[in-house]
Amino acid sequence: MQKTLVIQRYNPEQDHKPHPQHFTVPCDDSTSVLDALLYIQQQLDPTLAFRWSCRMAICGSCGVMVNGIPKLGCKTFLRDYKDDITVEALAHFATEKDLISDMSVFLTHLQAVKPYLINHDTRPQPHQQTPKQLAKYAKFSNCINCGLCYSACPQFGLNPAFLGPAALTLAQRYNLDSRDQGKAQRMPQLNGKNGVWGCTFVGFCSDVCPKQLDPAAAVNQGKVASAADFVIGIFKP
Amino acid sequence: MSEPRQVNRAYQSQLRRNWWLKHGYYQRYMLREATVLPLLFFCGCLLTGLYSLQHSEQSWLNWLAFMATPWVIGLNLLTFFASLFHAKTFFELFPRVLPILPAPLMIAGQWLGTLSVALLLALLLGGVL
Ligand code: SF4
Ligand code: FES
Numbered sequence: 001m002q003k004t005l006v007i008q009r010y011n012p013e014q015d016h017k018p019h020p021q022h023f024t025v026p027c028d029d030s031t032s033v034l035d036a037l038l039y040i041q042q043q044l045d046p047t048l049a050f051r052w053s054c055r056m057a058i059c060g061s062c063g064v065m066v067n068g069i070p071k072l073g074c075k076t077f078l079r080d081y082k083d084d085i086t087v088e089a090l091a092h093f094a095t096e097k098d099l100i101s102d103m104s105v106f107l108t109h110l111q112a113v114k115p116y117l118i119n120h121d122t123r124p125q126p127h128q129q130t131p132k133q134l135a136k137y138a139k140f141s142n143c144i145n146c147g148l149c150y151s152a153c154p155q156f157g158l159n160p161a162f163l164g165p166a167a168l169t170l171a172q173r174y175n176l177d178s179r180d181q182g183k184a185q186r187m188p189q190l191n192g193k194n195g196v197w198g199c200t201f202v203g204f205c206s207d208v209c210p211k212q213l214d215p216a217a218a219v220n221q222g223k224v225a226s227a228a229d230f231v232i233g234i235f236k237p
Numbered sequence: 238m239s240e241p242r243q244v245n246r247a248y249q250s251q252l253r254r255n256w257w258l259k260h261g262y263y264q265r266y267m268l269r270e271a272t273v274l275p276l277l278f279f280c281g282c283l284l285t286g287l288y289s290l291q292h293s294e295q296s297w298l299n300w301l302a303f304m305a306t307p308w309v310i311g312l313n314l315l316t317f318f319a320s321l322f323h324a325k326t327f328f329e330l331f332p333r334v335l336p337i338l339p340a341p342l343m344i345a346g347q348w349l350g351t352l353s354v355a356l357l358l359a360l361l362l363g364g365v366l
Contacts (some may be wrong), residue, residue, distance in 0.1 A: 012246045094247035102247050137289065154263065187285040201330060202266045217333035224334060 003027050003078050005036055007048070007228050016089070018095060019125055019151055027078045033087060034062050035072035037099070050099035060146030063090050064099050070148035070208045077085040086202065092157040109163045113171035113189055118182025131205040140173035140218050142211045148214050149205035156197055162198040163189065165215035166206040172218040187229045188201050196222035270325050272319035279316040283307070324351060 010018040023034045023044055036051050041048045055074045062073040065088040069083065078085065082141050091124040093101035119127065135190050149165035150156045156164045163171075171190055175183045199219045206216040257263040282304065289296035326337060328347040332340035 010248050012248070017248060091250070092252070094249040096247045154256055156253065156255065158348075200270075202263065203330070204260070204262045204266075207262065214333060217336075220330070220334040 001027050003031075003036070004084040005040070006086045007040070008036075008086070008095075008099070009048075009098050010089070011047075012097055013110040020086070023085075025078075029077070029079045031078045032074050032077065033064065033071070033076045033085070033155055036078060036085070044078050048099075049097040060144035060145060063146045063148050063151070064088065065091055065100075065151065069165055072146060072148070072210045075210055090147060090151040092153070092160070092217035093147070100146075103147055105160055106127035106145075106150055106164070106166070109167040110145065110170060112163060113167050113174075113186055114182055115167075115170040115174060116182075117174065117177065117180050118185060119179060120181055121163050126237070129178055135189060136178075137173045140169050140176070140213055143170060143173075144211055146210060148208045148210065152204040152208040154202060154204075159194070159198065161194045163194055165199075165209075165219060168196055168199070168222050169213060169215040169218035172222050172225070174223060175222075187226065190222050191226050191229060196220070199223070269323060272323040275312060275319050280290055282313070337358035 005023050005025060006020045007023060008018040009015075009021045021085040022038075023040045025031075025039045025044075027036065032055075034055060037050050037052075041050075044050065050062070050064070050073070052062040054061075056074050060072070063070060064073050065071070065086075066073075066076050067086055068088075070090060073087075087158065089095040089099045089102045093103060093106070096102050121127075143166055145166065147166065153162075153165055155187065156162050168190065171186050174180045175186060196219055199216070201214045201216060201220055206214045207211075209215055257267045281341070286300050289300040304313075323346075328344050329340075331347065332338070332343040337343070338346075
């Protein structure tokens with residue numbers, strides 16, 4: 001079996017904007033988009049640039065747009081597409097070369113919410129947690145930082161300063177953790193106009209998330225937390 | 238001599254105004270947001286009704302006649318179904334934001350609440366109670 005991939009090429013040293021290039025690749029039922037890209041790079045055109053590492057949907061580096069939808073290349077199979085398949089660099093990010101996006105704004109947003117345990121008790125001892133306490137945030141801790149949700153989010157596309165689904169989910173993940181005491185430090189970020197209130201619950205981020213984190217739910221839970229934070233702020237002396 | 242060529246220019250595409258036409262998903266989202274438009278019309282109707290009620294008997298009768306014209310009935314029917322659609326999407330999103338009980342239970346509860354309020358209003362305004 002053979003299939004045609006239409007790949008958006010962009011060479012920063014020559015091009016002003018991306019242009020499509022057709023490649024025909026052999027495939028069977030187990031061929032992923034990433035396999036097809038590797039075939040092209042190894043057999044047809046060694047200049048094709050793209051990122052990948054684990055090939056098993058865990059490193060989060062192979063995100064591309066497949067027929068306009070953000071997908072992990074290694075978790076998307078050619079067998080699921082009837083006609084030609086277009087592959088582009090992730091939407092809403094700057095394209096550095098071919099399928100490689102500049103993810104720095106995403107990383108800055110992740111950092112902004114202090115995505116780590118903040119606990120004033122620094123004694124070297126275990127901080128115990130019950131399964132029930134774990135269940136509160138467990139789902140939100142599965143993020144692989146692939147950035148697909150940012151390519152699905154029109155609010156991020158319109159305003160790159162919006163912290164976006166994954167960062168706000170990560171904030172919620174730590175705020176819900178019983179071992180964490182950093183919520184007060186994170187709330188100013190969440191309360192701002194580039195925080196949770198920048199979200200209008202389009203919800204596409206939850207659809208494209210390869211780890212089913214439901215980032216849209218996390219962000220909107222953040223709105224409840226932000227509103228509570230505001231009300232508490234009024235009554236606090 | 239030509240300018241030195243600038244390398245490492247990342248290409249940044251811009252979202253166009255019609256971004257929401259690109260996907261069925263975005264179109265459904267816009268449809269949900271657009272349900273507010275017929276609702277605005279209905280609110281306008283209600284306000285004019287209140288105004289004409291306190292203005293004069295004739296203006297009240299005029300308003301009643303206006304509300305009975307086919308296109309107004311049509312628009313308000315549209316408002317009704319648009320609001321039901323919005324309620325459906327809202328009720329389904331709500332359990333994800335405040336996950337207190339299993340989602341199907343919360344969705345059913347919200348519909349039950351809507352139905353009871355509607356029934357109560359119908360009874361009150363229908364003059365039964
Ligand atoms: S929330 Fe999901 S889609 Fe977004 S970066 Fe994490 S794993 Fe990827
Ligand atoms: S290569 Fe690691 S997630 Fe696809």
